[in-house]
Amino acid sequence: xxxxxxxxxxxxxxxxxxxxxxxRAIENxxxxxxxxxxxxSREAQSPTNxxxxxxxxxxxxxxxxxxxxxxxxxxxxxxxxGRGLLLPDFVKMFPAILSSRRTFICIDALDECIPKYRLQVxxxxxxxxxxxxxxxxxxxxxxxxxxxxxxxxGGRVISLSIKPKDDDIVTYLRARLRQDTTPEVMDSELEDDxxxxxxxxxxxxxxTVRSPETLHK
Amino acid sequence: MSRAFANNIDSFNHNNVITFTxxxxxxxxxxxxxxxxxxxRHQDIRNQRVDSVGDWLLGTKEFRNWYNGCGKDESxxxxxxxxxDAGVGKSYIRYExxxx
Numbered sequence: 001x002x003x004x005x006x007x008x009x010x011x012x013x014x015x016x017x018x019x020x021x022x023x024r025a026i027e028n029x030x031x032x033x034x035x036x037x038x039x040x041s042r043e044a045q046s047p048t049n050x051x052x053x054x055x056x057x058x059x060x061x062x063x064x065x066x067x068x069x070x071x072x073x074x075x076x077x078x079x080x081x082g083r084g085l086l087l088p089d090f091v092k093m094f095p096a097i098l099s100s101r102r103t104f105i106c107i108d109a110l111d112e113c114i115p116k117y118r119l120q121v122x123x124x125x126x127x128x129x130x131x132x133x134x135x136x137x138x139x140x141x142x143x144x145x146x147x148x149x150x151x152x153x154g155g156r157v158i159s160l161s162i163k164p165k166d167d168d169i170v171t172y173l174r175a176r177l178r179q180d181t182t183p184e185v186m187d188s189e190l191e192d193d194x195x196x197x198x199x200x201x202x203x204x205x206x207x208t209v210r211s212p213e214t215l216h217k
Numbered sequence: 218m219s220r221a222f223a224n225n226i227d228s229f230n231h232n233n234v235i236t237f238t239x240x241x242x243x244x245x246x247x248x249x250x251x252x253x254x255x256x257x258r259h260q261d262i263r264n265q266r267v268d269s270v271g272d273w274l275l276g277t278k279e280f281r282n283w284y285n286g287c288g289k290d291e292s293x294x295x296x297x298x299x300x301x302d303a304g305v306g307k308s309y310i311r312y313e314x315x316x317x
Contacts, residue, residue, distance in 0.1 A: 015262040020275055021284075036258045044253065052251030059250075065243055073246045082249050129295050133288030137296040149298045158294035160279045162301040 014108035098132035110141035122152035
């Protein structure tokens, strides 16, 4: 483990939030759907696939598929082996599914989405928020997309700047070092050296530290 | 939701009891909606996560207001956007290169 193999991402914050919400949703008849953008999968993560994925998660929690969705499917399956829906079709389906319970939608690393897709997705999310007052959205991303997020979601969004917590970084590094597969070459001096050289390298960022092999799993 | 379903069907057909969503159809519908499975990635990230890292966010005023807020309030923010700088970009460039 050295500096050259360390990469920075923010996925952990999102996954903490998603788990927190899931735990509460199970007890309180609420729904949670999440989506993790990933640079490596950016082509497959089109706006329709992304919204379809959220819808799919929300439908899984229901006792029956709502008529709006069922009828749409029955129509589309007659042509070209099940023609897909367009973005406006998805947007129209959400209110019926979101109206019955409080729903949390979490979107991680929106900056890793293709820019053209990002604007389409934000626009769709804005419309969904407008038509579904029971819905809360949690979005993470690097600061360069803040303008686009605030433009598309307007007064419905509040932005929170995330700075690194040194405690988090230290906790994370210690835990990772304890998992070293060659503990016989590790001693406390080497551990401190590693910690210090990493901490010196960390710029002001909202991230925790993850190694590349965990990133691309 | 089943009530919304029944009402909607009533507008097409006055038979009250129609349950035509076979389990079989349901999995086809879900697959048709999207080929992506984000729960897999969530599980991966969750398994890699170290206990207590990131927990501070849950205690912030912004998070709590967002979590407890109600869309019917005028001043409510239904969306919370958490942003941060990626640093000077060195790591990010390496990330881009290694994932292409």
